[in-house]
Amino acid sequence: MTRLFVLTASRNGDGLRGNGLMVGGHSVLRAVWVGPILLALAPVVAQAQSYQCRMPRAIEAxxxxxxxxxxxxxxxGYTLALSWSPEFCKGRETKRADALQCSGRNGRFGFVLHGLWPESGRTWPQWCPTRNRPTGIDIARQLCLTPSARLVAHQWAKHGACMVKRPETYFKVSRILWNSLRWPDYDRISRQKGLTVGDIRKAFLTANPGWKAEALGVHLDDKGWLEEFKLCYGRNFMPTRCDRARFGAKDDAPAKIWRGL
Structure with a gap:
């Protein structure tokens, strides 16, 4: 089992303790299995599955x-929701509201982080009261991972505030989870004849030893195009079985992957 450790300074009430990151009384760094790491966490901005991501260093929050x-x-428990950007951007390439993600001027994206969501059995916590808001710098650091300032702010307010006290802690947790993943070449896989959801799952599991099929939700739109992954974690941040809603399509379902071309 590979483990990731990041040295952080202690901050009272922030959820940061010693060399680990605590969320809800659990250490993300000690609990999460991580495969080979794509990027060092410390001073580096986390990247989505992107090509030449170019984002501002600070924006208006x-x-x-x-x-x-x-x-x-x-x-x-938790869900890490990851959207397949080429499918999302289909028809949105010239829309101003989606320009960061879809125009191509800031880079081209494969999977991007939709959000990190706390779960609670058959429901979920949301919109927990908080006076803390992310700064423009906090949001800019996430844009190569979630290329929408509006969505980054929304995810903190709706979901993150129910997990931790500070937005920077919430974003750091999401980066740790993201950086634990490796990505197969879904552009190549999209060209496979007779592609199924099982093929899509198998490719991810092969690239990420330690993950099980039951912990990876694959979601298609009503025409069979790949839309989103939902990675299911227990309260200890270990991969766990998804419920039916998060699991999505079964392995034998036919699937298509839009390449954005």
């Missing part, structure tokens, strides 16, 4: 307005 009820319930 958007305000995320609450769009649902406050729900404060115990956290029992």
């Amino acid at each position: 958007p305000f995320a307005e609450r769009s649902g009820p406050v729900r404060q319930v115990p956290v029992t």
